Amino acid sequence: AIPPVLVLTCGAMLCKETGVTLPLLCVGWDLLVAMRLKTHALLRLRLREAWPTRKCATPALLRAAVLILGCVILALWRKSLNGDSDPSINVKQNPAGFHPHRLWRAISIFWVWLEYWLTSVLPFNLCCDWSAPALPPIETLSDARLLPLVAFALGWLNSLARVLFVSTEPELLMALALGFLPFLLASNLIVIVGTSKAERVIYLPVLSVCMLIARALDSGGCPRGAAADARRSTSSLRL
Structure with a gap:
């Protein structure tokens, strides 16, 4: 589902620059809602309690890394459209x-x-x-x-x-x-x-x-x- 997210992000960004943050929202939804990340345990460094299972954590972090990288690339490309001025x-x-x-x-x-x-x-x-x-x-x-x-x-x-x-x-x-x-x-x-x-x-x-x-x-x-x-x-x- 990552390619459609980045394509739709590109379209939203070309309509208004704030659309480039959509991958970050997807990361937030994936970690907080879908994966049920417990921030109160994470902030207390209780890593085993924060994540449901390690099998779920690794793919979620990988998806987050790819989406964040895509967000940065799209943002830099959008900035390059402004030229040097x-x-x-x-x-x-x-x-x-x-x-x-x-x-x-x-x-x-x-x-x-x-x-x-x-x-x-x-x-x-x-x-x-x-x-x-x-x-x-x-x-x-x-x-x-x-x-x-x-x-x-x-x-x-x-x-x-x-x-x-x-x-x-x-x-x-x-x-x-x-x-x-x-x-x-x-x-x-x-x-x-x-x-x-x-x-x-x-x-x-x-x-x-x-x-x-x-x-x-x-x-x-x-x-x-x-x-x-x-x-x-x-x-x-x-x-």
């Missing part, structure tokens, strides 16, 4: 990413992430391309956006720790992967992008929110009992 980006297109102060730049970029998350949950006031002064950077401690930003960060860190170290639900981990991996290219972490915010870059990450909501609402027909359903729904809603 650097993209022409105006600072006003992404004031958060080009902020001269490193601390305020990081905080401002994190606020843009929060804006993306809010758009995924409540898609209103949409715009094809946001730029200055629609999303001004955070530059002072008196900025009213700092309080919700800190609350958002603490909530996500707490939820992430619970999912990685406590939860045994692979679907929750896959939801995190769906939200993080396709968003990497637009996150300003790898390169500074030419837009402050653009809804078109979250056509894949928004699946994470859909998956979490569906997981939270799905409390029927589960043989694990009401208590397990309640814990699962609470974890999803907390995320």
